[in-house]
Amino acid sequence: MIKVEQISKSFKGNSPVDSAIATSVLNGVSFEIARGDFVAVMGPSGSGKSTLLYSVSGMDRVTEGQVWFDGVSLSEMNEQSLSGFRLNKMGFVFQNAQMLKNLSIFDNLILPGLVAKKEKPQVIRKRAKDLMKRMDIDGLCGRDIREVSGGQLQRASICRAMINNPEVLFLDEPTGALNSEATDQVLDILEDLNGEGMTIMTVTHDLRVALRAKKVIYLRDGAIAGEKELTAGGNREQALDDWLKGV
Amino acid sequence: MKNTIQDPSFITYMGVGESDIRIDVHFSQQINQQQDQVLKVLENDPEIEKKAIYKNGYLQAQTKSGEWQSIRVESGDQSVFPLVYLEGSAPIGSNEMALSYMNASELEKKIGDVLTVEYGGETMNYTIAGIYQDITYGGKTAKAAIDYRNEDVEVYILYLSLAEGINIDTKTNELREALPNIKVTPVPSFITQTLGGIVNNLSQVAAAAMAIALMISTLITIMFLKLIMAREHSAIAVKKAIGFTNRDIRIQLAIRILVILCLGIIIGTVLANTLGEAIFSLMLSSMGASRMTLLIQPLKAYLISPLVQLLVVAIAVIGGTKAVKHYHIKEQIIE
Numbered sequence: 001m002i003k004v005e006q007i008s009k010s011f012k013g014n015s016p017v018d019s020a021i022a023t024s025v026l027n028g029v030s031f032e033i034a035r036g037d038f039v040a041v042m043g044p045s046g047s048g049k050s051t052l053l054y055s056v057s058g059m060d061r062v063t064e065g066q067v068w069f070d071g072v073s074l075s076e077m078n079e080q081s082l083s084g085f086r087l088n089k090m091g092f093v094f095q096n097a098q099m100l101k102n103l104s105i106f107d108n109l110i111l112p113g114l115v116a117k118k119e120k121p122q123v124i125r126k127r128a129k130d131l132m133k134r135m136d137i138d139g140l141c142g143r144d145i146r147e148v149s150g151g152q153l154q155r156a157s158i159c160r161a162m163i164n165n166p167e168v169l170f171l172d173e174p175t176g177a178l179n180s181e182a183t184d185q186v187l188d189i190l191e192d193l194n195g196e197g198m199t200i201m202t203v204t205h206d207l208r209v210a211l212r213a214k215k216v217i218y219l220r221d222g223a224i225a226g227e228k229e230l231t232a233g234g235n236r237e238q239a240l241d242d243w244l245k246g247v
Numbered sequence: 248m249k250n251t252i253q254d255p256s257f258i259t260y261m262g263v264g265e266s267d268i269r270i271d272v273h274f275s276q277q278i279n280q281q282q283d284q285v286l287k288v289l290e291n292d293p294e295i296e297k298k299a300i301y302k303n304g305y306l307q308a309q310t311k312s313g314e315w316q317s318i319r320v321e322s323g324d325q326s327v328f329p330l331v332y333l334e335g336s337a338p339i340g341s342n343e344m345a346l347s348y349m350n351a352s353e354l355e356k357k358i359g360d361v362l363t364v365e366y367g368g369e370t371m372n373y374t375i376a377g378i379y380q381d382i383t384y385g386g387k388t389a390k391a392a393i394d395y396r397n398e399d400v401e402v403y404i405l406y407l408s409l410a411e412g413i414n415i416d417t418k419t420n421e422l423r424e425a426l427p428n429i430k431v432t433p434v435p436s437f438i439t440q441t442l443g444g445i446v447n448n449l450s451q452v453a454a455a456a457m458a459i460a461l462m463i464s465t466l467i468t469i470m471f472l473k474l475i476m477a478r479e480h481s482a483i484a485v486k487k488a489i490g491f492t493n494r495d496i497r498i499q500l501a502i503r504i505l506v507i508l509c510l511g512i513i514i515g516t517v518l519a520n521t522l523g524e525a526i527f528s529l530m531l532s533s534m535g536a537s538r539m540t541l542l543i544q545p546l547k548a549y550l551i552s553p554l555v556q557l558l559v560v561a562i563a564v565i566g567g568t569k570a571v572k573h574y575h576i577k578e579q580i581i582e
Contacts, residue, residue, distance in 0.1 A: 050577055059488065059576070079572075080492050087490030098485045098579060112489045160489065172577075 002033040007065030040210040043219035091161030095173040097153040106141040131159040151182025171202035260536040262381030264328030266406040299327035309363040322393040335377035344373035349386035386535020472567035488576035497568040
């Protein structure tokens with residue numbers, strides 16, 4: 001479904017000195033994500049995990065290489081097409097939920113649906129209500145985003161990511177700001193969604209998140225240091241822990 | 248303001264109704280011969296629709312404190328070039344007088360008051376019938392039927408109105424040739440000569456005000472945009488992350504700015520038409536015209552000017568919102 005081919009990404013600073021020097025964040029990264037996969041990207045801070053997520057999802061442009069989504073090259077799309085592509089095919093969940101402060105939870109949820117304009121508003125509203133019910137936050141419709149817990153807000157942001165029926169969910173540290181209970185609730189939801197066929201790529205520091213994945217990619221200094229398929233059954237935690245120590 | 252001053256109808260603020268050409272026959276040994284010569288030239292001229300001759304001289308008027316002061320009084324048929332009076336109407340008969348706004352203020356006279364004047368050793372009482380605006384002769388003039396002795400006439404002034412289709416400048420040149428020793432002036436030139444400094448200054452002030460207004464509009468637009476974009480940095484990044492394009496966001500910002508601009512243009516236009524007239528009147532009241540009506544060129548004021556502002560602000564918005572493309576959700580995420 002997603003094919004990442006030798007992507008590199010470098011940044012130039014804004015200062016006169018920095019602008020002359022390009023800092024390389026990703027170096028020739030290649031991997032594939034199959035439909036229905038659940039991939040967790042791990043690695044130390046500054047290893048390029050978030051940059052990889054944003055490059056694969058088309059939110060950032062790669063400096064070199066190609067990202068293919070069902071045979072379509074994201075690198076060759078213009079900004080307008082890429083925004084439309086992301087809006088219709090991808091869902092995004094960020095650390096701290098990242099909701100618009102001047103809108104209610106419900107309005108935040110339906111906004112990407114209204115922007116996409118591919119369905120009638122009443123259909124979008126109905127789906128939003130169904131998603132909220134499924135995530136057990138259906139009582140929060142009219143609430144302000146400052147009136148709910150971090151876990152509830154993150155579940156709402158998963159609803160927002162799902163509003164346009166995306167083919168893949170991209171998550172950047174989805175449990176980074178949550179307590180254990182809220183983390184488990186969010187991970188259960190993600191596991192359920194993946195079980196129903198949703199493709200998921202997440203960036204995380206949290207071992208609990210990685211344990212729910214089917215595949216873990218470990219990134220170090222902008223390059224893949226190792227990849228591990230996590231098989232069902234057995235002691236997954238021990239296996240992952242051992243692998244992470246060796247990678 | 249510039250448009251109002253440059254319009255031929257501005258003559259109505261100079262103590263006379265709308266006309267096309269002014270002829271001045273100043274006091275000299277030949278004043279009566281010259282007057283006759285002028286009347287002869289103008290007589291039966293089919294290109295002249297109407298004309299009137301006014302004798303101007305000085306009388307002594309008694310102030311409220313009993314002192315006497317000279318006032319310039321114009322005598323002639325006031326009905327030929329009717330004037331719009333601030334208060335009251337044109338003097339009718341031999342014992343009514345109209346005062347210019349400044350004279351009325353200085354002599355502390357209102358409509359219906361009596362003004363005592365002295366001419367040729369005779370004291371006469373005139374009832375004030377009207378008060379009008381006049382910025383000529385220091386703003387201090389009067390109108391009444393005075394039977395001046397020939398030697399007391401300082402100047403004969405003739406106002407002409409030309410028939411339709413007759414060019415003022417052509418007719419002026421023709422009259423100048425026929426009356427070589429007499430001052431013939433087209434009314435628009437007379438206005439410019441009288442207000443020369445003001446018109447030139449107003450042209451410079453208008454150009455500078457326009458340039459400054461456009462610069463301020465640009466500056467405020469860019470500062471306002473920077474303020475909105477800084478305050479909504481996070482929201483813009485989130486919107487981009489959930490599917491809004493840079494173009495969508497820039498359009499949203501532009502709409503907000505343009506709504507404010509349109510409101511500003513409407514309020515500015517209303518204020519210019521109300522407060523602007525009051526300020527203009529205040530400026531010219533020291534010269535003798537206290538109630539100005541601004542003449543507006545609708546095309547310039549209501550179309551070109553707002554369009555230029557819209558264009559300048561649109562360019563500022565395009566430039567000011569370019570930074571939107573650099574906003575990214577990752578800047579909002581604290582690891």
